[in-house]
Structure formats: structure tokens, C-alpha cells
Amino acid sequence: MPEALLRPFIRLGHSVVSGIWRLGFASRFLGAILMMSGATFRRPALLMREIYFSGVLSLIIILVSGLFVGMVLALHGYDTLSRYGSEEWLGVLVALSLTRELGPVLAGLLFASRAGSAITAEIGLMKATEQLSAMAMMAVNPVARVVAPRFWGGVIAMPLLAAMFSAMGVLGGYLVGVVQIGVDPGSFWSQMQSQVDVERDILAGVIKSVVFGFAVALIAVFEGYDSEATAEGVSRATTRTVVTSALVILGLDFILTAFLF
Amino acid sequence: MKRTTIDLWVGIFVALGIASLFFLAVQVGNLRGTEIVEPYELQARFDNIGGLKPRAPVRSAGVVVGRVHHIDYDSERFQAVVVMNIDHRYSFPKDTFATINTSGLLGEQYIGMEPGGDEALLQPGDTMIKTQSAVVLEKLISQFMFNKAAEGAAPK
Amino acid sequence: MTSPSPDLAPVVDIRDLHFRYDARDVLRGINMRVPRGKVVAIMGGSGCGKTTLMRLIGGQLRPRGGELKVFGESIADINRERLYDLRRRMGMLFQFGALFTDMSVYDNVAFPLHEHTDLPEELIRDLVLMKLHAVGLRGAAHLMPNELSGGMARRVALARTIALDPQLIMYDEPFTGLDPISLSVIGQLIRRLNDALGASSIVVTHDVQESLQIVDYIYFVSEGRIAAEGTPDEIRASTDPWVHQFVWGESDGPVPFQYPARPYREALLGSADA
Numbered sequence: 001m002p003e004a005l006l007r008p009f010i011r012l013g014h015s016v017v018s019g020i021w022r023l024g025f026a027s028r029f030l031g032a033i034l035m036m037s038g039a040t041f042r043r044p045a046l047l048m049r050e051i052y053f054s055g056v057l058s059l060i061i062i063l064v065s066g067l068f069v070g071m072v073l074a075l076h077g078y079d080t081l082s083r084y085g086s087e088e089w090l091g092v093l094v095a096l097s098l099t100r101e102l103g104p105v106l107a108g109l110l111f112a113s114r115a116g117s118a119i120t121a122e123i124g125l126m127k128a129t130e131q132l133s134a135m136a137m138m139a140v141n142p143v144a145r146v147v148a149p150r151f152w153g154g155v156i157a158m159p160l161l162a163a164m165f166s167a168m169g170v171l172g173g174y175l176v177g178v179v180q181i182g183v184d185p186g187s188f189w190s191q192m193q194s195q196v197d198v199e200r201d202i203l204a205g206v207i208k209s210v211v212f213g214f215a216v217a218l219i220a221v222f223e224g225y226d227s228e229a230t231a232e233g234v235s236r237a238t239t240r241t242v243v244t245s246a247l248v249i250l251g252l253d254f255i256l257t258a259f260l261f
Numbered sequence: 262m263k264r265t266t267i268d269l270w271v272g273i274f275v276a277l278g279i280a281s282l283f284f285l286a287v288q289v290g291n292l293r294g295t296e297i298v299e300p301y302e303l304q305a306r307f308d309n310i311g312g313l314k315p316r317a318p319v320r321s322a323g324v325v326v327g328r329v330h331h332i333d334y335d336s337e338r339f340q341a342v343v344v345m346n347i348d349h350r351y352s353f354p355k356d357t358f359a360t361i362n363t364s365g366l367l368g369e370q371y372i373g374m375e376p377g378g379d380e381a382l383l384q385p386g387d388t389m390i391k392t393q394s395a396v397v398l399e400k401l402i403s404q405f406m407f408n409k410a411a412e413g414a415a416p417k
Numbered sequence: 418m419t420s421p422s423p424d425l426a427p428v429v430d431i432r433d434l435h436f437r438y439d440a441r442d443v444l445r446g447i448n449m450r451v452p453r454g455k456v457v458a459i460m461g462g463s464g465c466g467k468t469t470l471m472r473l474i475g476g477q478l479r480p481r482g483g484e485l486k487v488f489g490e491s492i493a494d495i496n497r498e499r500l501y502d503l504r505r506r507m508g509m510l511f512q513f514g515a516l517f518t519d520m521s522v523y524d525n526v527a528f529p530l531h532e533h534t535d536l537p538e539e540l541i542r543d544l545v546l547m548k549l550h551a552v553g554l555r556g557a558a559h560l561m562p563n564e565l566s567g568g569m570a571r572r573v574a575l576a577r578t579i580a581l582d583p584q585l586i587m588y589d590e591p592f593t594g595l596d597p598i599s600l601s602v603i604g605q606l607i608r609r610l611n612d613a614l615g616a617s618s619i620v621v622t623h624d625v626q627e628s629l630q631i632v633d634y635i636y637f638v639s640e641g642r643i644a645a646e647g648t649p650d651e652i653r654a655s656t657d658p659w660v661h662q663f664v665w666g667e668s669d670g671p672v673p674f675q676y677p678a679r680p681y682r683e684a685l686l687g688s689a690d691a
Contacts, residue, residue, distance in 0.1 A: 045264065048271050056270045059277075094287045127517075134515035134574075137475055138529045138581075139504040145532070160278025167281035170289055189288070195369070197316065198290040206282070 022206050025223030026222045029133040029143075033151050033221070036144035040152050046145075050153025054115035054217075061114055062107055066098075066165035069106060070172025073097055077173075078181055088187035092195040094173030099196065099205040100261070103166030105253050108212035110165075111158050116220035120241040123224025124234035132225075147225060149219055151217045158213025159206055166205065211252055216245045279317040297327055300346030301385035305359040306374070310341045311395025312413075313361055313370045318369040319345050326351045329372065345372065361395035370395060426489055427452050428585050428617040429474055433480035436469060446483070451585075453462050456611050456618040458628040460663070461638035466623045468660065470638065475509055476500045487585070504568035505533060508583035512590045514574035516562040522549070522573050523558040529580045548576040551613075552606060568599025575606060584616050592624040600624070604631050625664050629653065635691050637663065 040047055077093040123146060126132050132142040170192075177183045196202065220241050227237030310332065319327035327347035335342050347353075356377030365371050383389065436444040443466040451457045451488060459467045461629035472478045476492050485492045488503060496501070516525050525543045530536060536544070549555045552572040562570060571591065578586060588607060592600050608631040612617045622628050628635065629649040637645040637660060645652070645660045652660060661667075678684065 025587040048267050051271045051274065052267045056274045059274060095409055099285060099289065122519075129513065129515055129518070130515040132509045133477065134509070134511050135517075136477065137504055137507065138532070138577075139501040140529070140532045141501070157274075160275065160281070163281040165284060167284045167289075171287075192289055193291045194318075196290045198286050200316075202285050202290045 003062070023228070025226070029222050029225065030218055032143050033148050033218075036141060037148050037152060039144045040148045043149075046149040047152055047156075050149045051157050052153075054111070054119065054150070054154045055157030057118075058111060058114045058157070058201060059164075061110055061163050061174065063168050065104075065106065066168030067109055067172040067175075069165075070094055070098065070169030070174075071176045073102075073169065074173040074176035074181070075095065078177060078183070085182050088191050090177045090183050091170075091188035091192035093175065094177070095170055095192045095196050096201060098166040098173075099202050100260040101205075101253075101257075103169065103186050103248060104162045104205050104208035104212055107162035107165040107209065108158065108216060108249045109246055111154075111161055111213075112216045112220070112249065113242050115154060115157065116216045116240045116245050117118065119217075119220040120224040120227070120237045121234060122171045123147065123221060124227035124237050127225065127227060128229040128231065128234055130229075143225075147221045151221050154217030154220065155210075155213045158207040158216065160207030162212070167240065200261070204256075207260065208253065208256050211256060212249050215248050215252060219245050219248065286307055297346055297348045298307075300327060302330070302350055303345055303347050303353075303383060303385070304339045305343050305345070305392050306335065306338070306388065307343060307359075307361060307392050307394050308340060309394040309397060310343060311361055311363075311370055311397055313343065313395065315371070317369060317371050319347065319372045319374060321351070321353070321376065326374065341364040343372065352366040352382045355381045356391060357383060357389055358391045358393070359389045360393040363396065428488060428621070430486040430489075431474075431484070433483040434470075434473065434480055434485055436466070436473060436478065436480055438469075443641055444473075447638070447641070447643060449643065451617050451619055453617055454611075454615060455633040456608060456620060456631060458620045458632040458635045459638060460623060460625065460628065460635060461644075462623065462663070465619055465638045466641050467638050468589055471509070471589055471619065471621050475507060475587065476504065485545055492563075505581060506583055507585045507587065508578035508581070509577045509587045510575055510589065511572070512593055512610070513567070514562075514570040516565075516570055516574055516577070518562050520562075521555070521558070522560050525562070525573060526558075526577045526580055528577065528672060533581060545576075548580055549573070551579070551610065552576045553602075566599075568595050568602065571595070571599075571603060572606065575603070575610070579610055579614065582614055582616075584649070585613075586611065586614075586616050586618045588618065588620045588622070590622055590624055591620065594626055604628075607631055625666070629664075645685070670674060 073094045074090060077090050078087060079094065081087050081089055123132075126142075126146065132146065135142045135145060174185075174188065176190050178185045223237040223241045223244070227233045277337055287411050313329065313332065315329050315331050317329045318325045319329065327345050330344045330346045330371040333344065334340075353374060356379040358375040358377060360373045360375065362373045377391075427450040429449070431447055431449040434447040434449075435442075438612045441523070441558055443662060447470065449457075449459075459470060460615075461467050469478065473480055473492070474487055474555070476487075480493050488506060490499070490503065492503075516522075517528065520528065526548055527541055530544060535540075546555055548559065549558055552575050554569060554572055554576065555597055557565065557569065557573070562573070565573065586607075591603050591607065595603065606625045607618060607620060620628060629652065632649065634648055635646060635652050636643055639659065645655065645657055647655065652664060655661060655664070662669075
């Protein structure tokens, strides 16, 4: 009987302990990646390939999503602002929402599900099919050869994608607000320029996207490397990458917003 | 996938990313035109600054000539001390009148500079003496309402 | 056997080796020797620890006790750089080849050459085609791994394994899942490459008949210990009941059909808690 009562606590304790263990393992893993990154930057071909896979292949989804998010923001924003007769603030609303918040966060979420999951699946599959062991037996360190380039590829691609997302969003807002609804283009841009600050709003957004890039890239390579070497293990690791990335992005977003703004 | 194809695409990708950052900085942000070059410092004391914030623009005849650097409180005179950076290209007479204005009914607050006729110019670090505080909307409204009430009461 | 000359020292020398996963003892005192130039087979039932033994030799696992020397160096005591130096002199063929799926056959074989040498591209090309020719797949250089059959994939992996002319080649279950023709092709390649490269080979397998034809010496591993050893002729002639059961593939004998359990009658009639 007492054992049945204790079981939830045992389970809780177990998950806390294993969570802490994984956190420690992930930070040691990050240390190993950083130590072995020298080789990555000495071989640009490897890095190019990874920027291609996580950046270029995410381009379409990022550009299209950014455009639509900007258009929706303009529609909603116009609806609300026109009640107070301040339509000229539409540009400010669209630009601030995108550069401070939606650009980095949505681009990060899309990046995690498009590129992060692909990185996890690829590394997990290489582990399951013993490609990583084979590489290690050929005296080639898999962390240096496989993990580090994918990590840095993600870290480099993410801020660029977030910037493209925000830029496309502003264009989308312009299309709906100015071209379709007919807000004055002069006040759309000039209000935006007078209210959006390069350091406080745009740079802060870029900092956010860099942090998200690091987080998602680390989660993706770690989950792949740590996945169970079976087909089921790889699929579970892929799911975990997307879920963990989403939670970490939103959590970090809160912390960064509190510190940056 | 050929090596050159990958390089080409990555090149396009990075160029697009940098173009986007440039677009955000120049077209969306205020990096262009309003840069304050080699600023010098001026001070002004106000009884009430309302909602004035650091980095708010300083305008003269509608042109941005500087920005508010920081705002202090003088606990001896119980006044706000606004320190602003003015572009070195612009200089103002000693008797320049500094006011706190609002752009539009609900817009941001800024400092307006109305130059007087003095021959002597304000030197870096000088304090402007003639100032007008921010208009506080609540005070204005309550004043208006009292006046109306007084008008309404008088004829009877 | 105990000659001081390094040339005659065995490539792999194992004494009283112990290893455990968590609480489970996998190896309990293995003694084994792989002499230079010989092909040695490690045999045993599934799960007897023979793959573990090979991973220990390759330095992927660290022993818990005993002595394990490869090329005269104790694997347990060297750092990562030294281990990687040793691994450049080893080649390991994984069970299903473990080809890099995002590279062509050519790039797979060229991989160790690109990683470890600064040879000009033309020379690498010649070497790759030579290695592929040795396994009979020079014509498949442009194919991707997913276009290969299981036997071909393993031959490509073998070409990759020997790309740097290793002195010790290890094969993890090289015969599993192959048709009889591919199986004998791989068997012949193991023997031929060993002799051509002047290397030593370790073949982990449970395919008795194929191994008996190509190897010089056989170790039988059972329950973490060496159960029997000898040349193929000695093994065939062995009267040891355990070896007899294994070589002739009898389902019951010293190795019981049943996994150890409580008596059947008790399990059926007894209480539910196990």
C-alpha cells in the first residue's frame, strides 16, 4: 500500500533527476561542439552544405509565412486603429510587432519544425544505422565532422531567416495597409521610421533571433545524437526537438523581453 | 547536389538575409537622416515634463536637431533637468525658449526649440532658462470642466 | 608466443578481460590472441558478448578489468588522440555496412582518404577505383547507397574499410542477411584482402560453415567466457558437446532451448507475482 502511495513521488523524482542529467549532458555536449568547431570553420564546404540545408531549404516557408503574418497584422491593426482615427499608426504597429516579437519567435518556431527536426532525424538516423560509429572507427570524430557543422549552420541561418521574416511581414503590411486599404504611404513609412528604434527594437529582435538560433540548433543536434538507435527512437527524438524548441523559444522570449525592453 | 550550386544558393540566401537587415534598419527603423552628428550637450529645467522619455526628439521649426539624452530630478528646486544632445551643425541664441509639445493629440512628446533674438549663442553645457512645461491633459480637461460648470452656474 | 620482438607480437592480445553493462556481466575473463597475418573468428550464440568484445578492441567501450592490448598498446590507458591514431591502423566493417547515405559510393570510399590525407584529387580517384575494383564494384562508383543491394553495400563498405590499408580489419557479422552467392563472395574477399594487405582480421559471426572455410583459428564465446578454441580442423573434429551442438546447429544440447525460468508447472499454477 505505501508503495502505491509513494509511486507518483518516485516517478516525479525520477523525471527530475533524469531531466537534470540531460541538461548537464547537453551543456557538456555544447562544450564539446564548441571545442571542436575549429575544424568546421576551416572547412567551409561542410558549413556551406549545412547553411544550405537549414537556411535555403527553409526560405520558402519563412518568406510566405512572413508575408501572410504581416498582411493579417495589417488587417487586424487597421480594424482597431481606424476606430480611433489613427490609421497612420498602422506601419508602427506592424513593424514593432514583427521586429520585436513575431519575427524572431515565429521564425524560430518555423525553423525548429522545418530545419531542427530535419537535423535531429538526420543525426539520429546516422546513429541508428551505425554511421556515427563507423565514422568514429575511421578515426573521424563525429561531433567535429557531423554535429558541429550542423550546429553552426543553424546558428548562422536562424537570424537571417528571422530578418527575412520581419522584412517580408512589413512588406505584407504595406501591401494590405497601403495598396489595398489605402492608408497614406507617407505616414505609413514616416510614422514607422520615427517610432521604430534601430537599437532598442531592431537590434533587440536580432539578438533574440541569435539566441533562438543557438537554442534550437543545440536542441536539434543534441536530440539527434542522444536518440535511441532505433526507428522509433529517431521519431521520438524528432518530436522532442520540435516540442522542446517551442517551449524553450517561448521561455527564452519571456526572459529576453524582460531584459531587453 | 554540386558544390557550386550549394555555394550559389547559400550566397543568395546570405545576400537576402543581409538585405533584409538593411531594409529593417533603414526603411523600417530610423537609422537614416535623423542621426545626430558629433552632438554637444544642453540642459533645460522644467516644472513638469509629462511623458517625455530619453531619446525623444528635439525639434526646431519641425526639424529634428537633437535627442533627449537623459532626465534627472533636481531635489533642491524640485524640477526636472533634461539633458539633450544637439547636433553640432546647429546653434541657438541664449534666449531660446524650450517647450514640451505633443505631436498630435495622442502622439509622442518632444522638446520644441523656439529661438529668440539674442546675439550670444548657447555654449555646450549651458542651461536654457526660458521653458514651458508639458501640457497635462487631465489638468486641461478639469480646468475646462470647471469653467463650463462656472458658466453654467452663473446665469441662474 | 611470448617473443619480445614487436614484429612477432600478436596484433591483439587479451588477458582475463572483464566487461559489464550496468549490472549485467557480459564478459567474464576472456583470453584471446590474434597473431599477425591470421584470420581469427569469434563465434557464439546471439547475445554472448562477441560484438561487445569487438567494440572493446576498437576502443568504443572501455574494459572494466583485465588487459587488452592492440598493436602492443593498452586500449584502456590511452587518451583519445592516441586511440584515434590506433584506429587509423584499424578498419571495421559494420553489420549492415553503415555507408554514409548522403554520399555516393565513390565519396564513401574516398571519405577516409579525404579526412586523413592531403593527397591530390587524381591520386584519391585512382585509389578509390582500385579499392572498388578489389571488391568488384568499380562500375558502381556513381551509385548512391540506397541503390545497392545488401551484399553490394557490404562490399562497398569493405572497400571503404580498407581504403587506408589497415593492419587490423574487424568484421561485425559480415554474413548476416546475405544470399549464398553474396555470402561466399564476402567470405572469399575477407580471406583475399587479409592476405593481400598483409593484415590481420577478426571475424565476429555465427555462421559456422562459411567461417570454417576461410579462417585460421576460431574462438567460441559462451556466457562471457571462451568455451572452446582451435583451428577449423580441430573444431570439426571436436567431441566437446557444446562445440558439436554449435557446429552442427542442433536445437537442444548443452545450450538449452529454454531461457532460464521457474519450472513450468509452478509458473502456471503459482501466484501472479513474478
